[in-house]
Amino acid sequence: MSEITTSEGANSQLGHCLKAARQARGLTLKQVAERTGMALSTLSKVENGLMSLTYDKLLQLTSGLKMEIAELFNPAVAAPAPGRPVTARRSISRAGQGQLINTKFYTYTYQCTDLIGKRMVPIVAEVRARSLDEFGPLLRHAGEEYFLVTSGRVAVHTEFYAPEILGEGDGIYLDSTMGHAYLNAGEAASAKGVCLCTSEAPDLYDQLRQIASRDVAPVGDDELPPL
Numbered sequence: 001m002s003e004i005t006t007s008e009g010a011n012s013q014l015g016h017c018l019k020a021a022r023q024a025r026g027l028t029l030k031q032v033a034e035r036t037g038m039a040l041s042t043l044s045k046v047e048n049g050l051m052s053l054t055y056d057k058l059l060q061l062t063s064g065l066k067m068e069i070a071e072l073f074n075p076a077v078a079a080p081a082p083g084r085p086v087t088a089r090r091s092i093s094r095a096g097q098g099q100l101i102n103t104k105f106y107t108y109t110y111q112c113t114d115l116i117g118k119r120m121v122p123i124v125a126e127v128r129a130r131s132l133d134e135f136g137p138l139l140r141h142a143g144e145e146y147f148l149v150t151s152g153r154v155a156v157h158t159e160f161y162a163p164e165i166l167g168e169g170d171g172i173y174l175d176s177t178m179g180h181a182y183l184n185a186g187e188a189a190s191a192k193g194v195c196l197c198t199s200e201a202p203d204l205y206d207q208l209r210q211i212a213s214r215d216v217a218p219v220g221d222d223e224l225p226p227l
Contacts, residue, residue: 036064143199152191
């Protein structure tokens with residue numbers, strides 16, 4: 001007898017690992033049966049902890065699924081953590097290049113704009129506004145962001161915290177749905193920094209661009225395409 005019917009508890013581990021291995025490979029029970037030559041009813045009983053398998057049947061099963069027998073007794077191995085496939089995307093940002101939004105109180109230069117659907121939007125920011133009256137309403141958008149000061153001093157205003165002053169080399173990570181603004185707090189005419197915004201929202205770039213250009217039109221040779 002190739003299969004041994006036992007209690008559900010005795011075989012729940014095997015059933016759990018088989019199901020995890022199958023799902024990790026994107027297979028149905030029918031497809032597993034076709035690949036291994038095993039009966040669909042047998043596989044179903046194994047997954048539900050109602051049946052065990054002898055060694056020869058375990059070999060038949062793992063050979064068809066191209067896996068080691070040990071994987072059927074280790075759920076972490078049977079179902080590796082899902083991850084994003086390698087996309088091999090790459091974009092280089094040259095000094096002075098990017099898509100520009102320029103106003104009286106700030107300049108934002110969007111980097112790596114040849115890539116669409118990015119989950120992270122890098123921005124080089126030049127901040128001239130010294131008060132919230134000059135800057136305008138606090139910014140709010142999807143996701144989170146990190147701002148690194150590269151020159152000068154920046155006052156970070158947020159909806160729920162007292163303002164913080166950041167010097168060159170200082171950075172701040174914050175929830176972007178919270179109102180926030182970056183102001184020039186130094187003696188120079190402007191302060192500069194790099195802002196990295198990230199979100200699962202597929203239209204993050206358009207959101208940021210629309211907010212930044214709320215009351216101005218893009219200028220210069222790197223004019224932005226229509227929203």
